[in-house]
Amino acid sequence: MAATPPAVMIAGSVQLVLAAVTLVLVFTRNRWAPYAAIAIGFASALGFTAAHLLPHWGFFSDSFINAPPAARVTAFSWVTAVLEIVADVVFGIAGIAVLRAGKTKSHKENRSSTWPRAA
Numbered sequence: 001m002a003a004t005p006p007a008v009m010i011a012g013s014v015q016l017v018l019a020a021v022t023l024v025l026v027f028t029r030n031r032w033a034p035y036a037a038i039a040i041g042f043a044s045a046l047g048f049t050a051a052h053l054l055p056h057w058g059f060f061s062d063s064f065i066n067a068p069p070a071a072r073v074t075a076f077s078w079v080t081a082v083l084e085i086v087a088d089v090v091f092g093i094a095g096i097a098v099l100r101a102g103k104t105k106s107h108k109e110n111r112s113s114t115w116p117r118a119a
Helices: 006-027 033-053 075-104
Strands: none
Touching: 006 033, 033 075
């Protein structure tokens, strides 16, 4: 963590809190959950990619490319980074899918929320 720039640590912490709030919205089936999943999913994927997978470009950069030895970037770092980005994109796509599914239902079925009703 000592090698991680403060701006990246703060941005990562904010992203973690927003992702947790989004998960609460999802599990409580809040009507804003799909929108939050889209926003947080794609923004997180973009931010994580920019911060870690691009060459150093500024104070929001903690590049794994040519990282200093103090950063201790390993193959595990790369695998977890790619998995997090994929998970973020899938989260955003799931939000889009929920919104699209809600638009194909009749107004009567979709009256209270965009989530499918339990059987």
